[in-house]
Amino acid sequence: MIAYISRRLGALLVILFGSSFLLYNLESLSGDPTESLRLSLDPKAKYQLVQLINQLDLNTPAPLRYFKWLRGILGGFTGHLNFGMTRDMHTVTSQLAGAIPTTIRLVTTSALVALVLGLMLGIATALRQYSRFDYAVTFFSFLMFSLPIFWVAVLLKEFLAIKFNNFLAHPNISVTWIIILSVISALFWSGIIARESKRFLQIFGGVFALNVAFLELLNAIHWIENPRLGPVVILLGSVGIAYGVTALSTGIENRAALKASLTMAAITTVLYYPIDWIFKKHSSGFVIFILAVLTIGTSVLVGLALAKIDRRPVIRTTIISSLLMGFLILLDRLMQTWKLYLSQDGVYGRPIPTIGQSDPLLSSTDYWVNTMDRVTHIILPTVALTLISFAGYVRFSRGTMLEVLNQDYIRTARAKGLNERTVIMRHAFRNTLIPISTIVVVDLAGIIGGAIITERVFGWHGMGTLFNQAITSFDLNLLMGVFAVTATLSVLANLVADLLYTALDPRIRVGGGK
């Protein structure tokens, strides 16, 4: 194994060397950075030209210059990493250090949402193959697949930001929208659940009525102006989470797991006011982290106390459900900040911005207001990126799930008399995750350098912006800096994906197999 990894790493270095050499020469051949100065009639241009040639070291031929650049990179091994200078005399390293966190912040949320949504929809459609729901999701995902992101972005800015902000000025859901939203949700749920036309109508009617009632209730209590969950909804939500997570993870017949999760739901509700008070007094990322650790600790104790045998799945279930419950409390806290956030300077009651990473006029030092600001700024790019990328996951996980469901071990599991939940969740779902986990790794690496258009449309300053700047101003060092990061990540991700595959699927061996 170690021999295999070191051989692969050696090959990676060669590949990186080759492709960077290729790109460096391609870019330096493809145009002349001095062109505008040479054509200029300004008397000072001649002097500036000499200066620029010296600065960019243009008298050295490109292939040789590449090795000078490479020496700077290899200096990283001795602690003197040198990516060179950009054309406006910043170090490339500092530019990259500023851009990478921004890009990561931009892409992680959307990657997570796309993955979770895509997996859920893909598996749901595989289980309901050739149903109306399957056809609808297939069409929708192909549609998303065919959308140019800049086009989606403009539509989102118009409808999700400008129009939605107008709506928030007088937040009262109109009858038309209530009906439209309820029909969509009713179609969705009846499509998933119902198999026959009769049941379809029943479920459709039920979900539709519930939805209308729910939206009318929101209108009646002016929830949108002053959103919060409150202890009652938290209790109901927690009990729902307890049942849902238990049903999926261990099966509802596992009484110990259900009891443990329900205990955590009770604890969550009891501690709602104290935790809210803590959040009001001391709030920071660190406090949230400590509380999360405490939550996990408590759920382990509760799980240990309630389960006598087969403790691991019980504890796992309890941890998952209690973390989700904790998330409910966080959400509630954030919602309570909404009204305060609306009244801030720079927000002016129009909370969903169309551009930027954060509000420069925001003067509040309150942790929750600032968190809210980040959340509102990341909504639009996240929705755009998610819509574009989740279609691929839907198609892929549907295909994989269908393939897995045809395998012999699924038939064996059914023949053993296992119930459908165990067959799907334990045998089919886990095996579906193997190929998906490997493409996720590669996708994540690719997405770091790939959000060029999104960053531009939404005015974020990440890797894409740097890359754009590098191309348009012939900034070879900057371009190579961006490339070094993205290319290294992508080859490493490919290696990790291969290793992950062998780790997850014991049938596959790498390196000739011994």
Added chain:
Amino acid sequence: MAFKRKNLAIKETTGENAIANLEVAGLSQRQIVLKRFIHHRGAMISLFTLLFLILFVFSALDNSFLFIHYRGWWHYSINDTPDLLNCKNGAIGCPTLSLNPFSGKFGLGAHPFGQDNIGHDYFALVMRGAQRSLLVTFIIGIVAGTIGTVVGSVAGFYRGIVDNVLMRFVDFLITIPSIIIGSVVGYHFGNLGIAFLALYLGLFTWTGLSRLVRGEFLTLREREFVDAARVAGASNRRIIFKHILPNAVGVIIVSVTLLMSGAILLETALSYLGFGVVAPDVSLGLLISNYQDAFTTRPWLFWYPGLFIVTIALTINFIGDGLRDAFDPRQRRRITKKDRAEATRIKKERESLS
């Protein structure tokens, strides 16, 4: 009816694949693929939509194609600047297209998609943009498809050092994201014209395809029919083109369609970023890029080019999906009541024969 021919070829009609087997019994590989493709409703609708769109778009404007000049049926060209028409609520250059048969002005009108800032007919611009996008799509498809197939076949067939050299070269290219290559290429060669841009993009986008083809060749070259051909004295060229390639054609066609739907989005993205098609020429991405700020005041400048991009990409994607289903022998079509009835009928007929 064709039942009798099918009937004779049926070997096994029991087991869970019985109905599916009955369906394909007695048909050649090509007939099965064709039949499955025709039965894929989404793919067929998309195929006809795309063909119609191509005819519609290319016949609209005056054009010259391989030294043949022809006149289009649309009365404006992209260089005409007719007077800007006023419309009722103070805006100028609104679309005159009306699809409501009761409004009294049903039909295209003077400028169905409206006019841009200086009065250019937007329908003509969108048609030209769509022509460009389709052209780019097909050129990239042909160039990348050819290179990818040839490189993949050679690497997979000859293996050894040839394979190693070619695949390491592919590794180099794959590490550079396509949008980076596209931008570098587009920024410096975009002004040479759209065909050159597409050609250059095609030179860099074949890598994924070549890997797939190589994999297919590696497994196919070990099969018995290849050994048989070799024993019979067939040359390498003959084995590659007559024996292996026809068996790999499914994989190739499917991934070329996917490559093409990716290509149209790549071109629009590059034009949007300003690295693709440049100013006097028009492309759908460029139109959207020019008028994205006009969305609130004159949304039609934004809607129509986008709709054309989405339609082209969507139809190509659906055709690719239909082809994938058709070529994949493991894919079983939904067994409908009609299929069941036909299967029982064939079975009964067979029983009465024996």
